[in-house]
Amino acid sequence: MPHGDGRPDQGIWEVRGPAREFTHSCVVVWAAFDRWCGAVPNSASTAPSNAGPPSETRSAATSSSGASTPNSAHTPSTRTYTQYFGGTEVDASLLVLPQVGFHDPTDAGMLGTVAAIEADLLRDGLVLRYRTEVPVDGLAGRVDYDDAADAITAMEDRGARLARTGNEAAATAVSGAGR
Structure with a gap:
């Protein structure tokens, strides 16, 4: 069995940090x-x-x-x-x-x-x-959005940054997710 056999994990879907059995x-x-x-x-x-x-x-x-x-x-x-x-x-x-x-x-x-x-x-x-x-x-600090509008603004900003990289599909998906 590839995983779930008692070996700690640091998979991409889990938080950064030490290997654990998630x-x-x-x-x-x-x-x-x-x-x-x-x-x-x-x-x-x-x-x-x-x-x-x-x-x-x-x-x-x-x-x-x-x-x-x-x-x-x-x-x-x-x-x-x-x-x-x-x-x-x-x-x-x-x-x-x-x-x-x-x-x-x-x-x-x-x-x-x-x-x-x-x-x-x-x-x-x-x-x-x-x-x-x-x-x-594995990161310092705390992410704290005062309200849902701040979260939507952050997603739109992330979408704009992705658009500048040329990844239009990802930019649209990210910035459109908050609407």
Whole structure:
């Protein structure tokens, strides 16, 4: 298994900083294996020779890639999932857990996670990916928009900078996202 096997991650979708076992990365790996298992026939007699390992192996790989996530990424005292195994912070990427079928959206742990995301990451109707005040990001300082208009202005400024590089498609996408 390429990831989700207990090795720390510094993937491009995660915050900058030390390698950690990020919950989102492990869940995405679990979802990929889960979908793969559903796409390939379960019977070894009907599976094409290039379909991958036998169903028992696929089933074990799927369950093992997600097996440690509920325990290692869940904080029972706050009933929340965390950004990375053993951490204390929430991350908006945790909202995908029920979307990919990893967790029941009505479970107390998921409801606690949503409540924590609302309390910690909701700013003027916008959800931050993670809190920048926490040193895990690898950056100093804090991003703080007084209101949604400042965020839209920042996106338009970013779009203008991209346009100057000649990347019109990205410039349009970025500056148009705030409208």
